[in-house]
Amino acid sequence: MADRSLYDFSRLYGNEAIKAALIRAAETGRVAHAYLLEGVGGSGKTTLAFLFSAALCCESDDAKPCMRCPSCRKILRAQSPDLCTLGLDALPFADAEDGAETAPAKARSIGVDAVRLLKSDVYIRPNDLDRKLYIIGHAERMTVQAQNALLKILEEPPEGAVFFLLCENRAALLPTVLSRVQRLTMESFPDETLFSLLCTHDREAASLARREEETLRLFVRLADGAFGRASAYVHAQKKALRDDLSYDAHEGAAQLLDQLFSDLGSDDSPLLSGTAEHPRPTRTGLLASLSGRIDPKKDGAEARERLRALIDALCAAIRDLTMCAQGAGGQLLFYPTRTQPETLAARCSARTLSDTFRALTALRAELAANPNVGMLQMTLSGILIGLRI
Ligand SMILES: [Zn+2]
Incomplete structure (x- = not known):
């Protein structure tokens, strides 16, 4: 005593x-x-x-x-x-x-x-x-x-x-x-520590881990080592994540994904891949859209923050596609309804989705160490085009 x-x-x-x-x-x-x-x-x-x-x-x-x-x-x-x-x-x-x-x-x-x-x-x-x-x-x-x-x-x-x-x-x-x-x-928790802290101290997180462990792991990855942020994602899910994902990031990710699948048409009227009106997307095309949206020269220090937010939004979108591809229930984080992600998911293999998710999270980690936003954008366009291979 x-x-x-x-x-x-x-x-x-x-x-x-x-x-x-x-x-x-x-x-x-x-x-x-x-x-x-x-x-x-x-x-x-x-x-x-x-x-x-x-x-x-x-x-x-x-x-x-x-x-x-x-x-x-x-x-x-x-x-x-x-x-x-x-x-x-x-x-x-x-x-x-x-x-x-x-x-x-x-x-x-x-x-x-x-x-x-x-x-x-x-x-x-x-x-x-x-x-x-x-x-x-x-x-x-x-x-x-x-x-x-x-x-x-x-x-x-x-x-x-x-x-x-x-x-x-x-x-x-x-x-x-x-x-x-x-x-x-303040301490920034490593992912594994944060995951187990959440499972120990947050009943809803523990329950989510039992139902959808991958979703809890996504929240952990996006929380930057902060318990409160991960917990907010668990409790308010879509709302909290949307609040953190700025409009800019959400819109940017949606546009990139639209561009990525633009040559495929809809389920009802599939286009032959790569028509004159809807050319097959290329890595160069994606990179051009990316640098049009975030200009490393003009945006300076903010460019890295905006790229991080964009990667977060893409992670959330890929997570939704993965859930739809697996036919899993549960709340979507990025898409408002299931129609679009279900259509897109049907066109990706489970393997490319999980590879893409892993590559995005690795790129996100690299963002902290590599200040060259232009180079990271090049990597990102390569990761995204991988979804179409
Ligand atoms: Zn007291």
Whole structure:
């Protein structure tokens, strides 16, 4: 018992190093005045910020946060005047029955006025909790002005106030801001670890694994090592995936697949492959459409992100085709109805579908290491044309 910590962050899976660092800080009273939690969406940044905030103010003498004492409850529902949140998508521990406000629509940017409001609040002493707490989601959406306003606060932090800046990529933050915060990077789980975490902790994921293991594996691959994202795919399936697959990626994938099968006509009136009006698709033709859609020269750093989203959309489409080819039930992720994927699936062998899926996921992994988007597009067009061989 003696060496057991009073603090317990086991509600957040993995991330043992970060949890240990925060527990040490809480135990020794050396809590930083600002933390930057960096990680992809669904990696647990918001969960951790709320758990740590609650732990710092928890009234229990047992495991902190107890999740039940008045302080914990108010913090977890974001219902204390001493806790300010900005730019959060959702509150991880509030459910509908709490009557907690649902998160406001995502703001594209966090402006200087919002940060000035924080500034007017930050030097007022807490009157409800032991501390003043500030949780800023999507910190990378802060304008430069907003970041500079925040910097002024971070340079003279009021006693006992703790800021949590949550971001996907710290590159968008000013170096001066970064120098004032303690940076913590959320763990990205390897696919196998994420798969077993989901099967252990998420009942619906476990059930999906029994019914359609491949679908759960697809969700894992698309989740970038983030438990929350994979779990959202499991629970909201099509909706969550569509929300993540931008319109641009969805439309791009649909167009490429249309082009790929354009010479085949419909089931009712099959065309002879490669008429003058509908020439047989070529790798060069696909590549031309791809680079027309994503131009590595023009789109710069964004080109890689957009290509990743396009590959994700194609993975989801190929997964649907595979399910249709196998005559399997279950929800489709990419196509709105079964008509089109069933027609297309009839024209691909199960073997080429699974080869294509594997090649797409390998290409997706390569995207992280290879910055040459033009080269990756060439590989992608080759993978797609393989569906027609
Ligand atoms: Zn408590």
